[in-house]
Amino acid sequence: AQLDTLDIVVLAALLLGTVAYFTKGTYWAVAKDPYAGSLANGAAAKAGKTRDILEKMDESTKNCVIFYGSQTGTAEDYASRLAKEGSSRFGLKTMTADLEEYDFENLDSFPEDKVAMFVLATYGEGEPTDNAVEFYEFISSEDVSFTQGGGVSEKPLANLKYVAFGLGNNTYEHYNSMVRNVTKFLDRLGANRIGTAGEGDDGAGTMEEDFLAWKEPMWKHLAESMQLQEREAVYEPVLEVTEKPDMDAESDDVYLGEPNKNHLEGKQKGPFNAHNPYIAPIAESKELFTIKDRNCLHMEIDISGSNLSYTTGDHIAIWPTNAGKEVDRFMNILGLSEKRHMVISVKGLDATAKIPFPSPTTYDAVVRYHMEICAPVSRQFVSALAPFSPNDSIKAEMTKMGSDRDYFHDQVAARNYNLAQLLEFLSQGKTWDNVPFTIFVEGLHKIQPRYYSISSSSLVQKNKISITAIVESVEVPGASHVLKGVTTNYLLALKQKQHGDPNPDPHGLDYAITGPRNKYDGIHVPVHVRHSNFKLPSDPSKPIIMVGPGTGVAPFRGFIQERAKQARDGETVGKTMLFFGCRKKAEDFIYADEWEAYKNDMGENFEMLTAFSREGAQKVYVQHLLKQRAVEIDRLLQQKAYFYVCGDAANMAREVNTVLGQIIAEQRGISESKAEDIVKAMRNSNAYQEDVW
Ligand code: FAD
Known part of the structure; x- marks a missing residue:
């Protein structure tokens, strides 16, 4: 989706609707490389694509x-x-x-x-x-x-x-x-x-x-x-990175992490979407857990004046920044530390090459803001890097890892290494000086925004989006490090900073909290909104059953806020049942006081059922509670209740689906396969909705 200088000139001259054009599917359309020759290829001479x-x-x-x-x-x-x-x-x-x-x-x-x-x-x-x-x-x-x-x-x-x-x-x-x-x-x-x-x-x-x-x-x-002949694969770059030692990284036309030209020029302009984030102020942030060693964040993101809008049940995307600690590790192991602020320009070596970020930029900005450097390592990428190993024994080890699935699993995947950690481990810290930077630009994923189920109601707070996020911290026995989730630890650092915490970075991750050129200062974060199909019934008198353990409760906080408001406004609100689960009431029962307040608004019509998995001798989960309330659940379903599940896709959501089938079978005295068909039919008619991840 690249445009060249001449394209832009011609387009500007020809099209009145230039702005509309730029926003449709052209990621970095305005962020082309000013150093690329404008007539580098025939395609460039054409107006439009x-x-x-x-x-x-x-x-x-x-x-x-x-x-x-x-x-x-x-x-x-x-x-x-x-x-x-x-x-x-x-x-x-x-x-x-x-x-x-x-x-x-x-x-x-x-x-x-x-x-x-x-x-x-x-x-x-x-x-x-x-x-x-x-x-x-x-x-x-x-x-x-x-x-x-x-x-x-x-x-x-x-x-x-x-x-x-x-x-x-x-x-x-x-x-x-x-x-x-x-x-x-x-x-x-x-x-x-x-x-x-x-x-x-x-x-x-x-x-x-x-x-x-x-x-x-x-x-x-x-x-x-x-009739293709296979040959020994040699790395053929499709991009070219040119260092610009005579350019100053501070000069106005160098991208230091700004996602596109509007942002570079300092005036962010909508429409804001998956290609163009809004740098939103975080109006409020707080910790929801009372236990010290785990964190769950509540944040209020202010979208007033942005023209962004949401409806209850939508998702917000947070654009993360890599932790400074990991950026440093990446730079050090590749021997790039000394020239991390060197200006570089990136161009495609052929007309169809896609440049994943705007240029000119710096090594530091690319690694910090554009590449997914902390993700699990791909086995194929290990093979691709092998020829650039610092010595032959490391090359042999890399080649083995690349070709032996089980060996790779034991040596790399099971240890939760990211790429730089793997390279450090293999070379015992010796730098990998021979790897072309383009191989990372082409081979690593573009950093992805992370989605969060909005935990507020648009009816109650149109311009403030709440999120409820558990901070990812994964300890694996035997692994040398604790894996820290990219986005949620960034949000945690933002929250600590907002609260003037003397230790704004609890894990020494050292995030660039104020963003490129301090544009995120005053606690801002880049976001966009994604509309979803996870929606309340339009008629508030319809009964709803919600199953949302842990942060799976996020969208249901929004749903219940909405129904509580409708009840306060005198509307008839149907039965609203929430199944929630967590470990211990005193540790991670999030929003405990709010649920009480909603009861005041909705009275008997709001019922919350809680499962605390680590309190009694036996582990109790939401699935068990559903079974206990089988009679009522079936009765509500017969009254055309909507059934919602949010949270863990791999286990919980599947089990809930199965349990619902069992409940229907038992209560209606039909076979499980018939009951499964009923659940399927509910899904097809949107009476069974999932928001799972
Ligand atoms: P990441 O850095 O993305 O890591 C996530 C996981 O990937 C790690 O825990 C680990 O298992 C694995 N991983 C990462 N790096 C490695 C490595 N080097 N080696 C091995 N494994 C690795 N979350 C919420 O808390 N609340 C919500 O309301 C919510 N809503 C969501 C809604 C949708 C539609 C979707 C798709 C997801 C939602 N999520 C929600 C999840 C959220 O988007 C993020 O995935 C989550 O917060 C983790 O992001 P992170 O950047 O902190 O972690």
Whole structure:
């Protein structure tokens, strides 16, 4: 989604709707590299971008396009990895393409000697990601018609060679439905699938290994089908990083972490969205736990004047900053410490290369604000780094880790290492001076905003968004360090700072709290809002049952605030049942006093049921409480109650689903499979809603 200098000039001259253009799917459109030659390639001379993929591939001489349907960036990352591998191992001329940026009517003219890959995430309840909606509508349509075939041919896509990989989560009912459905439609249209469609499972935590296991046979089949010769993979950069020693990092046009040009120029301008965060003041923050060794934060984020809006049940995204401690570790191990504030410019070596952050910038800004440096290490990336090891024995170790799944698990994954920790461990602290910086820019994920279920009601506080976040701190027996979650520890540091705590950084993580050029000073955090389908019934008199242990209670605080207000305003509010669970009443029973106040507003109609798992001899969880209240739950369901579950996807949400089926079966005297069908039907009609992670 890059535009060049000339594009911008021409666009500005031609289009009155420039602003609208910049905000639609063009991430860094205004953040291009001013050092890139404006006529570096033919494509740059064109005003605007083509939506014709065949034209795009022709003009950039590509024979392999990897389309991605991505919501949080993972599918996009996998697409980039396929692009790199196809090029370095098989000499394919690859490009990645955002599904949203192309039209598909001419897929029937896709040349036989080229290949299309589809990397498709399934989102929520089996839906396409936002950027894949139009493509999905097109390809799934009963009367899909193409330019050449005009809908006449039985097999209009007979020339289209394709491969597909899906990203899904088996805790959702419609597991990987995007890739399953898209392959079904493509096959029906006569397309020629190479190999099997892969399915990665985030729910089982095996996404990466599923991807690795799928791609090897896929490459083999593709190589046969296209008669590709495999060669020893050599790293071929698609980006170029140029140091600018004569530029001053403090000069006005250097990005020090600002997400785009508006932010760089100091005037943040809406619309604020997933491409353009709002730097929001944190109006209030407090600790919700009474126990010292765990933290749960409540924050109020002020969105007044931003034109951002939310409705109860939506999500807010927080754009994190990496901890200084980890930024330092990364810089040190790569031997970059001395020149961390060196200005660098980044440009694509070909017209289709995507530059993941604005430039010119500095090494420090890239590592701190743009790259996911603390995440688990990818095994494939270890292989890619092996040739750049400081000596041959480390290279041999890296190669082994990269190729042996179990060894990698024991040595790396089980120890919760991030990349710099692994490199430190392997070289015993000796610097890795030979690794090209571009390999990180291309190979590490872009840092992702983290989502939080908004825990306030928009009816009660339209301009203030509450969040309820547990601070991630993971201790693994045998691991040398405690893993600190990136975003939640950043929020904790912001909260400590807001309270003037003499020790604003409880774990010495050393966050850059005031942000690039102190723009986040006064306790601000970059955010955007994502609308969700997790919604109260529009009629407040309908009964609702909510199951939300731990921070899963977040959206229900919003729901109950809303119903309490409706009750105060004299509206009829239906039965409102909340099942909540935590460890101990005196430690982590969050918002304990607020629930009492809501009872005053709603009276008998609000009932809260609590399970404390570490108080009695036996562990009690929300599932047990549901069983105890089986009669009433079934009665409310018969009265068309809405049933909501929020929180832990892997265990709790699944079990609650099962328990609800059992309750219905017992109470109505029907078989469990019939009861399961009823639960499914509730899901389909939105009477059963989940907000799980
Ligand atoms: P991260 O740094 O992202 O780490 C998260 C986890 O990843 C770690 O605990 C660990 O298990 C793993 N991990 C990270 N690095 C490594 C490594 N090097 N090696 C091995 N494992 C690693 N959370 C809430 O508290 N409240 C909410 O209301 C809430 N709502 C959500 C709503 C939605 C729709 C979604 C998708 C998520 C929600 N979450 C919520 C979760 C939240 O988005 C974050 O995932 C969470 O706060 C952790 O973020 P973090 O950046 O602090 O941790």
